[in-house]
Amino acid sequence: MSRIRPDSRPLYILVKEKIDEQIADGTYQPGEQLPSEAKLSEELGVSRATLREALRILEKEGKVNRRQGVGTFITEKVALFKSGIGELNSITETIESMGLEAGTNNLNLELGVLDETLAQEFEISSDRELAVINRTxxxxxxxxxxxxxxxxxxxxxDDVTETDLEESLFDFLQQSCGIYITYAVADILPVAADKFLAKQLGVEEGTALLLLKQMHYDDRDNPLLYSKNYFRSDKFEFHVVRNRN
Structure with missing residues (x-):
């Protein structure tokens, strides 16, 4: 293992990033125990205090699990997709950015749905019909x-079909409907998978999910698309940058 090369950043951050790299490249596998603090600090050329601070941050991020008197272990499940909540990308784009193939299962298109609450959100009359797209x-x-x-x-x-909606919804709206989404207002909520969601996502009932509710707008602030996306929390991780005024 190569030693840490100091730069202008705090040394514990460099150690943390080094271990991050080793998790990403498979040097350390999920569930694997890290070397002892004495051995790891020697290999990296840093003090044990510096190493402990790096491990503390990794534990806070959910990447390692420190067991007192036993050792430090790589978390069994590390999120596959990590995204800043300020980044508005389609799920297709997010998946393909990881070099994976994006797909769609169990697609169902409902036309002619009336929903008074959502009509208010869309700023349309309650008798205007909605299209609802459900898919895994x-x-x-x-x-x-x-x-x-x-x-x-x-x-x-008028002739929209389920086949039209198998890929990126953002792309379909832009290319086929002339609608370009520029921003969204989102809420993230922790929820537990009910029987239906558990079946759709291949998880146990009660499994923790992340619900991302978003209203999407164009550059004239017109509400165009409302989404409720349930993400597997072992696959997706969202973070936010907060600035102090």
């Missing part, structure tokens, strides 16, 4: 998210 998104054929998307039906072509 996959990465290399593994279910990673269940999506429920709502679009005012008058935005869509």
């Amino acid at each position: 998104r996959t990465a290399n054929d593994e279910a990673v998210a269940y999506c429920k998307d709502y679009v005012p039906q008058f935005y869509l072509p």
Whole structure:
């Protein structure tokens, strides 16, 4: 193992990044125990205090699990997709950015849905119909998210079919409907998988999921698309940058 090369950043950050790299490149596998603090600090050429601070941050991020009197272990499940909540990408783009194949299962298109609450959100009359797109998104054929998307039906072509919606919804709206989404307002909530979601995502009932609720807008602030996306928390991780005024 190569030793840490100091730069202008705090040394514990460099150690943390080095271990991050070794987790990413498979040097350390999920569930594997790290060398003892004495051995690891010697290999990296840092003090044990510096190493402990790096491990503390890794533990806070959920990447390692420190067991008192036993040792430090790589977390069994490390999120496959990591995204800043300020980054507005389609799920297809997120999956493909990892070099994986994005797919769709169990797609169902409902037309003519009336929902008074969502009509208010879309700023349309309550008798205007919505299209509801339900589908499970996959990465290399593994279910990673269940999506429920709502679009005012008058935005869509009259001949829209489920086949049209198998790939990126953002791309379809832009290329086939002339709708370009520029930003979204989102809420993230922790939820437990009910029987339906557990079946769709291939997890146990009660498994922790991340629900991302978003209203999407164009550059004129028109609400275009409302989404409820249920992400497997062992596959997706979202982070946010907060600035102090």
